[in-house]
Amino acid sequence: MQLRIPGPTPCPPEVLQASAKQMVNHRGVEFKDLMFRTTENLKKIYQTNNDLLVLTCSGTGGLEAAIVNFLSPGDKVLSVSIGVFGERFADIARTYGVEVIPLKFEYGQAADPDKVKKALQDNPDVKAVMVTHNETSTGTTNDIVALNKVIKEFDKLILVDSISGMASLDIPVDKLGLDVVIGGSQKGWMIPPGLSFASVSEKAWKANEVARIPRFYMDLAKAKKFLVNGETPWTPAVGIFFGLDAALELMLKEGLPDIFARHIAIGQFVRNEVKKRGLEILPDDQHASNTVTAVKAGDKIDAPKLQKILREEYQVVLAGGQKDLKGKIFRIGHMGYVSEKDMKEVFEAMDKALPQAAK
Amino acid sequence: MQLRIPGPTPCPPEVLQASAKQMVNHRGVEFKDLMFRTTENLKKIYQTNNDLLVLTCSGTGGLEAAIVNFLSPGDKVLSVSIGVFGERFADIARTYGVEVIPLKFEYGQAADPDKVKKALQDNPDVKAVMVTHNETSTGTTNDIVALNKVIKEFDKLILVDSISGMASLDIPVDKLGLDVVIGGSQKGWMIPPGLSFASVSEKAWKANEVARIPRFYMDLAKAKKFLVNGETPWTPAVGIFFGLDAALELMLKEGLPDIFARHIAIGQFVRNEVKKRGLEILPDDQHASNTVTAVKAGDKIDAPKLQKILREEYQVVLAGGQKDLKGKIFRIGHMGYVSEKDMKEVFEAMDKALPQAAK
Secondary structure (H helix, E strand, C coil): EEECCCCCCCCCHHHHHHCCCCCCCCCCHHHHHHHHHHHHHHHHHHCCCCCEEEEEEEHHHHHHHCCCCCCCCCEEEEEEEEEHHHHHHHHHHHHHHCCCEEEEEECCCCCCCCHHHHHHHHCCCCCCCEEEECCCCCCCCCCHHHHHHHHHCCEEEEECCCCCCCCCCCCCHHHCCEEEEEEEECCCCCCCCCCCEEEECHHHHHHHHHHCCCCCCCCCHHHHEEEEEEECCCCCCCCHHHHHHHHHHHHHHHCCCHHHHHHHHHHHHHHHHHCCCCCCCCCCCCCCCEEEEECCCCCCEEEHHHHHHHHHCCCCCHHHHHHHHHEEEEECCCCCCCCCHHHHHHHHHHHHHHHEECC | EEEEECCCCCCCCCHHHHCCCCCCCCCCCHHHHHHHHHHHHHHHHHCCCEEEEECCCHHHHHHHHHHHHHCCCEEEEEECCCHHHHHHHHHHHHHHEEEEEEECCCCCCCCHHHHHHHHHCCCCCCCCCEEECEEEECEEEHHHHHHHHHHHHCCCCEEEECCCCCCCCCCHHHHHHCCEEEEEECCCCCCCCEEEEEEEEEEHHHHHHCCCCCCCCHHHHHHHHCCCCCCECCCCHHHHHHHHHHHHHHHHHHHHHHHHHHHHHHHHHHHHHHCCCCCCCCEEEEEEEEEEEEEECCCEECCCHHHHHHHHCCEEECCCCCHHHHHCCEECCCCCCCCCHHHHHHHHHHHHHHHHHEC
């Protein structure tokens, strides 16, 4: 089986084995050690000395934490959205009474730093900027360095969804000075879904002190307090933590530069192979994601049919389009536990399936 | 290792093996089948035909869902609390602007139905009653049948924390007409932490329609909508679902009557063994829990020292007291994957450790 959707991603055998270890006391010595070690290792991947908190929830829970811990009802935020997950991030903010200034870009386009700058000039009372690092729904990566440079001209909190970016793409949190950055376990981390990660800057903690959106389960200040003793406020997903520990060991053994280089090479390989077959990528080359490729179905391919044939006859699982992109694209995930060989197998299967899925 | 805390509890090998299966698409056919099957089987354990939703979070997240989905800021609720987890449930409600009428009972006592009745008579504008079925912190089980009978005399929503009760103790949701009942995976279910369960009655859904506390990640109405297609709104903890599926199969094979009888017998066995050693149980016999036993340390035993010796020298892990009960009790968990033989081993170790832990 080639599970090549943008999460959950396949897990290495070491991770699956670790996930199957017998339970331990989540308030005991063994877990404390594990908690300290995984937190330190997570920080290495995040390239940060900021606090790094782990929540037992999926990525959307992490995005919720990024809102409810740092904002108050009535606060104004600029939502820079380039797809479904950018919109979800904005929806969460709206749900909690935050006033969202939407800055939406067409599906398949990256955010334009100049337009972000203009929006911030036009809305000086904006407290925070919400940005998607890598938009899973369109296979598009924002130029976080360029966006960050613009945002830094203003004194705003930067809240980043890097769920499908972090651990695969280079996003140096401290170097850029990103305030809150959210990750999710089932992406480049190579572990099962159920954990979300949040890095929190000093500036974000300052905002936390006055933030008044109510929060309980997702309370990051409480998580920080418990982390001092190697604990979490509520019972953590112990089994997934075991997997995380094993995955972090594998990742640090490979090393960040090699992880990033591998994703860049595979991303390029996938785009080349797609183009060789006369197909088009949704975003332009400059912003095409190295963790997920969105391929236009055009008027020649029945995308849902292609996915069905690939799955049923060739054990290759790809993802479709979401919302407005339903039926218009199919997506190939290539993050985390993935090699060029895996992708070759995907394209071998695709060569057999494509003629059957022609419109 | 005998992990005998009141959760996480040990997992059977079948469950651990299942948890280590390779990931699948959470929006694909395999997961859909799994989702439908586990939901139906969960309903059997809950003894309910109500909707049964699964959230990726720990029990506290489930308790939060029981509040935010059914109440509005300013609503009045009666909080019947007999320990730390009853207080946590009330704290969650307060956090979200609910006016809590606290009805607290001394640690180690069960809730008195007459006092609940009086509180409801005195507060006719109460919208919901929050009750803990089995209070993990004091090893006390409320007489949910008697409490429910009283509450049913009034037209209130009944929100029940049965995290450490459900799947071990008999709590027939439909027969009693309980509106929202929360369970947690790391207890009697014999699986790792990371999933929480909520049954929701028609009456609770009616309340949901007008409930105005903001919610996103914990939105049960959205979970219900996605369940129609065998999905969850956000990526679920797929690995823990695999474990849940295996555990439910084991549980239904044993059968509910036998599961309940086993917990009753082991609870009785543990209390007898405790008493044989001249030690006292915190609650009275009638309300002593059959999933967790709280033993008074008295002035003869250094409870933290006892736990340390048991853990380090005999590989038996017990729990201490929480908050006001810290140092005053120790707790023996006996829920889920547990036999009388396991408990015999615990007491054999205790016989060796007790003299060393004398004050």
